[in-house]
Amino acid sequence: MQRTRPPVKQQHLSREFVITGNVAALGPARDAIMDFVRQHCTGEQQEIDVMVAVQEALANAILHGCRNDAAKLVHCTVEISPSAIEFTIRDPGPGFDSGGVTDAIEDGTNLTQHGRGICLIRGVMDELTYRHNGAELYMKKEIVGKSE
Amino acid sequence: MLKVDIQSAPSVATLHCSGRLVLGVEAETLRCLTTSRTERHVLLDLSRVQIVDAAGLGLLVELHLWAHKRSARLSIASRSLPAHRLLAMTGLDRVLHLVGLPAEAGVESRCGEWQIMTA
Numbered sequence: 397m398q399r400t401r402p403p404v405k406q407q408h409l410s411r412e413f414v415i416t417g418n419v420a421a422l423g424p425a426r427d428a429i430m431d432f433v434r435q436h437c438t439g440e441q442q443e444i445d446v447m448v449a450v451q452e453a454l455a456n457a458i459l460h461g462c463r464n465d466a467a468k469l470v471h472c473t474v475e476i477s478p479s480a481i482e483f484t485i486r487d488p489g490p491g492f493d494s495g496g497v498t499d500a501i502e503d504g505t506n507l508t509q510h511g512r513g514i515c516l517i518r519g520v521m522d523e524l525t526y527r528h529n530g531a532e533l534y535m536k537k538e539i540v541g542k543s544e
Numbered sequence: 545m546l547k548v549d550i551q552s553a554p555s556v557a558t559l560h561c562s563g564r565l566v567l568g569v570e571a572e573t574l575r576c577l578t579t580s581r582t583e584r585h586v587l588l589d590l591s592r593v594q595i596v597d598a599a600g601l602g603l604l605v606e607l608h609l610w611a612h613k614r615s616a617r618l619s620i621a622s623r624s625l626p627a628h629r630l631l632a633m634t635g636l637d638r639v640l641h642l643v644g645l646p647a648e649a650g651v652e653s654r655c656g657e658w659q660i661m662t663a
Contacts, residue, residue, distance in 0.1 A: 419568050444595055444626050451597045455567050512634045513598035519633040 409436075409476040414469055415454065417462025417487070422454050429474060436476050438539055445520035446481065446537055452513040453485045453533050461487025461531060480522075482536045491530030546570035546593075548577055556585040562592035565600035565627075578607050584616050587643075591623040596630050604631075608640050619643050 411432055415425040429450050430443075437443040454470065462468035473484045517524050523536040549560040559577060564570055578586060588607070590596070596604075604620065611618035619641045622628040631637045 423566075423568060441625075448595055448597060448626075448630065451566055451595065455597065455599065459567075511598075512601050515634055516598055516601075516630060519630075 411474050413472040413474070415458075415472060416466045417458050417468035417470055418464050418466040419455075419458060421466070422451070422458055425454055425470075425472070426450050429472065432474060433476065433481050436481060436539065437537075442537065442539075449517045449521050449535055449537070450483065452517050453483065453535065456513050456533070457485055457487035457489075460492065461489030463489075478539065480536050480538050482534070484532060484534050486528070486532040489531055491526075491528060493530065546573060548574065550577065552583070555583055556587060557581045557583040558587045558589055560589040560592070562594075564595050565590070565593050565603070566595065566597040567599035571599050571603045575603055575606070578618075579610055585619070586611060586616065587619045587621060589621040590627045591621050593624055593627045596627050601630065601634055601636060604636065604640060617641065 413425060413429055415421050426447065430447055433446060434443055437446060454472070457470040458464060462470060468488050471486045475482045475484075514524075517535060520537075521535045522538045523534070525534045526532070527534060546561060546563040546565060549562075551558040551560065559574070561574065565574060574588075578588070586607075588604070608618050620631075621643050622631055623644050628637070628642075631640065631642070
């Protein structure tokens with residue numbers, strides 16, 4: 397059974413998380429970010445959507461941008477407004493050709509172990525944009541005005 | 545965290561998973577536990593898994609191919625809404641052998657021995 401809850405009314409909130417670029421840091425970082433945004437989600441489904449997106453975005457930044465190197469850092473800025481939760485995640489890597497990412501996996505023909513992260517983020521968030529040659533990801537989840 | 549309760553019967557092993565199937569020790573644990581089974585039929589019960597990420601989905605594909613290679617069968621019970629929704633989003637619901645409940649995969653729920661693993 398899904399629980400629903402009204403979004404918390406608040407002014408604009410912002411917080412920056414700095415995460416070491418190794419896989420061991422991913423889980424604690426994801427949980428810390430979710431602790432910050434959880435009460436602003438409108439329900440369990442939206443909370444899960446945001447958690448999946450944060451997990452994927454951090455995993456991509458750590459694995460591809462930092463090469464799983466704890467000496468490198470990932471910067472994640474979270475901004476919460478009455479209408480949306482926005483994430484900007486930047487890694488120190490050279491980026492990638494975001495235009496080369498296709499939706500081919502959506503037909504189920506991708507039988508490799510990789511290549512589904514961006515598809516998942518696109519599926520659960522309302523907006524996804526790559527900046528700085530792919531080294532910075534912006535994603536947004538609307539709090540109101542979206543039918544679940 | 546991922547908790548795996550293993551139910552073993554002569555020809556089928558059921559791995560009841562709960563928690564998060566994500567990159568890191570959780571995915572590695574499920575990979576090791578699944579590929580160590582010798583039964584002809586392995587059922588992954590994901591009905592209590594809260595989230596699956598791309599690494600977790602990739603692992604399901606890897607295990608699907610692993611089972612196919614050894615002429616075994618891998619079934620996935622993904623009744624939980626989050627897990628099933630993510631499988632559908634990536635098209636894997638048309639590739640993997642999905643069942644609604646362990647009983648639909650021909651697994652008797654009250655037989656076999658149990659082990660519990662946590663990652």
